[in-house]
Amino acid sequence: MKTKGMTKAAAILLAMLMFALTFTACGSKEIKLNVIDKGAQTEVDAAVGMTVEEVLKKAEITVGEKDETEPKLDEKITEDSKEINVKRYAKVVVKLDKDSKTVELVGGKVSDAIAKSGFKTDGYTPDVDVNKYLEDGMTITLVKGNTVSLTVDGKTTDYPTKAKTVEEFLKEQKVELGKDDEVSEKLDAAIKDGMKITVKRVEYKTEEKTEKIEFKKEEVLSDALAEGASELTQKSVDGEKTVTYKVKYVDGKEESREKAEEKVTKEPVNQIVTKGTGAVNRDYQESEQSSQQSQESQQSQESQQSEEPAGKTVVSKQNYPDCDGSGHGYYEIIYSDGTSEIQEY
Structure with a gap:
């Protein structure tokens, strides 16, 4: 019984190994690819070695005779492949007033068709978004629009516009308003040709x-x-x-x-x-006046007595008044020859 059990287990293991070897020898590595068609992306599981055409069929994406792909339809998918771009052929008509031109492009947008038409578009805007991918048979009409001068963030630029209101125009120009920003025109005001709009950035x-x-x-x-x-x-x-x-x-x-x-x-x-x-102390006041008069008298005498002896000059004269308030005192005078003198007053 034990021998039979081990034989059965060995048979199962051998079968698993053979299956793995078969898958390695015959199978292909799976990768994920992005298929981009007019801006839309589709993720597709593809096997290495498949052609681009086979991958597109698996994704149920039809390619016309004049359409193009990158890589080309007959190229094979490798481990390094990341995406497949589908470029659609379009024959469109561009109109300007009474003139019209037919242009053909592969993988283009409205702006590309206008550029290829060669029309001078100053003051005109297309009736279709310039970033829209072209559709075969599309008609693009260039319409005379309004030109608006916009001043924002220190720059002034003139823009042709199809906007009906100031608010639409600012959104069209991707101007985001802060909660405190100020606009020179009301947001619901109608756009007029030659209008000047100023946006002031306000911060508190x-x-x-x-x-x-x-x-x-x-x-x-x-x-x-x-x-x-x-x-x-x-x-x-x-x-x-x-x-x-x-x-x-x-x-x-x-x-x-x-x-x-x-x-x-x-x-x-x-x-x-x-x-x-x-009240003023009169006796004190009179005493003060008397003392002042006495000092003035002594100064007068001093002026008379302080004439310099011939041949020498006064170097310094220091006043030493008595401390009893009597108004008396003395001067110590020093002369240029080194002699000194005491004068009482």
């Missing part, structure tokens, strides 16, 4: 600045000081505040700013000056 930013708060001056009356007298009783200090601005930028340049918020970060300290309102 929040900016903070530290600004000074100026101190104030205050006056306080006090009878502790004599009338007419004053003194600084509190020094001033400027304060500070943080101001938040909403700034509008148009095409990258600041156009306006608006104060949005402000917060005091340092309170100012006001300057306080105290002014006296008290």
